[in-house]
Amino acid sequence: xxxxxxxxSTAPLPPNTxxxxxxxxxxxxxxxxxxxxxxxxxxxxxxxxxxxENIMADLNPKISARxxxxxxxLAPSDEGRAALTREIIGCDGDPExxxxxxxxxxxxxxxxxxxxxxxxxxxxxxxxxxxxFQQSVQSLEHSLQQPSITAQDIRQLILFRDDHRCxxxxxxxxxxxxxxxxxxxxxRATRVAHIISQSLSENITWTTPAVHAQFGWAQTAGxxxxxxxxxxxxxxxxxxxxHSPTNAFTATTEPHALFDNLDLWLTAAQDEQGGTIxxxxxxxxxxxxxxxxxxxxxIKLRITLKATATVGGEVIPPPHPRLIALHAACAEIAHMSxxxxxxxxxxxxxxxxxxxxxxxxxxxxxxxxxxLRLVSTTT
Numbered sequence: 410x411x412x413x414x415x416x417x418s419t420a421p422l423p424p425n426t427x428x429x430x431x432x433x434x435x436x437x438x439x440x441x442x443x444x445x446x447x448x449x450x451x452x453x454x455x456x457x458x459x460x461x462e463n464i465m466a467d468l469n470p471k472i473s474a475r476x477x478x479x480x481x482x483l484a485p486s487d488e489g490r491a492a493l494t495r496e497i498i499g500c501d502g503d504p505e506x507x508x509x510x511x512x513x514x515x516x517x518x519x520x521x522x523x524x525x526x527x528x529x530x531x532x533x534x535x536x537x538x539x540x541x542f543q544q545s546v547q548s549l550e551h552s553l554q555q556p557s558i559t560a561q562d563i564r565q566l567i568l569f570r571d572d573h574r575c576x577x578x579x580x581x582x583x584x585x586x587x588x589x590x591x592x593x594x595x596x597r598a599t600r601v602a603h604i605i606s607q608s609l610s611e612n613i614t615w616t617t618p619a620v621h622a623q624f625g626w627a628q629t630a631g632x633x634x635x636x637x638x639x640x641x642x643x644x645x646x647x648x649x650x651x652h653s654p655t656n657a658f659t660a661t662t663e664p665h666a667l668f669d670n671l672d673l674w675l676t677a678a679q680d681e682q683g684g685t686i687x688x689x690x691x692x693x694x695x696x697x698x699x700x701x702x703x704x705x706x707x708i709k710l711r712i713t714l715k716a717t718a719t720v721g722g723e724v725i726p727p728p729h730p731r732l733i734a735l736h737a738a739c740a741e742i743a744h745m746s747x748x749x750x751x752x753x754x755x756x757x758x759x760x761x762x763x764x765x766x767x768x769x770x771x772x773x774x775x776x777x778x779x780x781l782r783l784v785s786t787t788t
Contacts (some may be wrong), residue, residue, distance in 0.1 A: 425438055449470070467728060472747040483738045495633070597662075609631035
């Protein structure tokens, strides 16, 4: 199948082709207008002075415009596109409100799919000793009957559902090999890859009073995901929050890290007639050409997720397609707008600074403090 090339840097918003008279045309035109501002916010809005304390101003006008514009173009649902259209029009061209809306979409939507801390640590063999098949089934049945699922439970459940293999490479989980395929040579450590990897319940802060008043509905990441995704996260995740089988699959280290960094995403595969193939996805990377060497170590161009698994009458559901689609949309919006580079810079490991007189000392300290503030309020 053809390998679509993905942009490695930001891309300007394309021309406005929405029909004249439609609300979305007006909303998109506001994004195009904001994108033309080459100077900082302090020229457009005095409330957004570029100071170390003003986190909302870190996304410059061009990035903010592209976040909102590409979100309109790439929204995974008509409900989400219509909701964002209303929010942009409600800003009435006010730079402060548009900056705030972009801030909410980056830190309340894109951020929940972006995991700067890296993959969830795998469960070691000493923590999860080899069990017989019967013991494994009994343990899984017990987990499914509990009112909530723990981090340990979710690993065992999705390993069983995914046939103890990485969904991207097909490699057998190292800790499962002795029980399920003792003679197979291809064994690798696997981890739980969450689709949504950050909390949906915490407040999204660091906005101005005017933004807070305008977008009173957008106080939590869950509210923003629901508005743009067009679905209720609670309806999909249930009471388990992030530790739901609908929000996770089994992955080896490299594809997991790429997925968490929004450098890899999945798009629903189509047949020759244009119909969606159930539970089947094409793998996309930020740069299509970079996929080629990774294919050599086992990442597939197209994967099929197991529809369901049943244990003692209890069903382990598959990863939910709406979560996968929203992750993909956020990955593309992040890269096309420049928000991905911004997040990578904010949450990267700090450069070593031995003395505050070093040229980069003040910048590194300011950046680290901003990252700490954002993590303390959005995770």
